Amino acid sequence: MLSLLKNKFGIINTIHKSFSRYQKEDRMFFPFLRISLGLFFLVHFLSTLADFDILFTNEGLIPLDVISLLRVKGIPTLNIIIKLLNNVGIDNVYTIYIYTYIICCITFTIGLFSRVSAIVILFLHIILFQSSNIYMYGIDFFKSISMFYCVVIPLGSKISLDAVLFKKKEYNPSPYRNLLRIHLSIVYFTSGLDKAFGINWWNGESIWKSLHLPGFESYIIRDYDLLQIYPIIPLFIGVLTVFIEILYPFFMWRKRTRNYWLALVICLHMGIIIAMNLYFFGAIMILLSLSGFLNLEEKEHQGANSN
């Protein structure tokens, strides 16, 4: 019994060591993730700002009070916060929300009070998500996932104002990056597996249907007559999509095949961006895959090389 316990703990220790082992290629993970996500959140927020009133206010298409009946209980929503602040005499809550969001994206990107900024952005994102969940699609889940990691990960410990001003000691980025890698592997594998169950991913029909969804017509490709003439093309794209996703964990974790598979994943998302106009969804997926698997080794300084 004792030896069994020892063995079990031995396995856990081995996993722990391998999970936490520092890899040179992870060195710039913190600044890469922080700066890319900070800019992404800022640009995405600004790009929706012109429709903020119609989507996210009580004067919009569907009043927040109606939508938020579908929220997860126990998590505050924007309309609850508005009512609370109105009670203490603060009226212009939407303006405060918008400015706070923009300012925190900027401070997060430059690494000033990185963790506090990430907490505020996550909070603002969640209360909006909860109060308008019927408008939320894949991108919003990945925004929650990525900003949650930004709260957990000490992103301000390298190339940031926090590191300069508060003399923060640098953390080993590898375990944090490994968590993101494992999460992405589960995401792509299950996405591919779920598709593999559907017959239409094997005969081209799913690709054909996706390309003709109303409201998602491409601005670049005007018609798909070629796919009717050569139905093997949508069939090939469908099967390739399933394989790229299912085999993601196997090829992304191998150093020899990683860059090739990363290029395929980027092509897949670029295809979705071009064919369905899902710019931001494609962009965040590319950013997360790059953050997880791109070689982010820090280049040695010229002086250090000569030494």
Add this chain to the structure above:
Amino acid sequence: MDSINGNLKTSKYFFYFAIVHILLILIVSLTSTVDSYEQSTSYSENSFTKSLIKFNDNILSLNSLPIIKQYETIGGINAGYGFFAPNVASAYILKISVYDKEYRKEYKSSFFPPFKTREGLNRYHTLLGYFQNKLTIIENKLNNKKSDEFEESDEYGEYLDIFIKSIGRYYYKEYPSDRYRMQCTLYLYHYPLLQESILQKKAPVLIQLLKINVEPLKK
């Protein structure tokens, strides 16, 4: 904190946090994958799949426990990743028509509310995707079938009708209620299959699901 990697700090506790977090991700993904399998043409009912579905339901109830549910929501891990799976979902279209007060003369009709951004439109299409449940509710009524799922209940159907009415009422800002009335028509959008298109049946079909006259709110 220990320092197993030279000058770089490593948190001991992060590893244990990561294990719990990954476990929750796996549970949610697994339930979503079993759901996809159940909806797919590959599904065949036998004793194994029956117990798999039962096991899945038990896990789902674990996920709805307080704290776990809130944690998963905040961490963004409360949904699976079966995008467009097992099949691409059907699309729905809502036509909003502006009529005179007696619903006799149609002045204008529109398929899209006045969004200014691409992201706004994407979000509107996400909302229209919820009407998949409306179709199921209508089908269940026609077949006298009762469902235990809240999303397929009459109550949820009424809730979806409120969404449609709210969208219709939004137009009273532009078209005052003393002169106009709004009518909302929900359609299932069917684009011909690839196989049908090869045989030159190209025109998409709109199948009307419901029509609602939207009266303004009483002041």
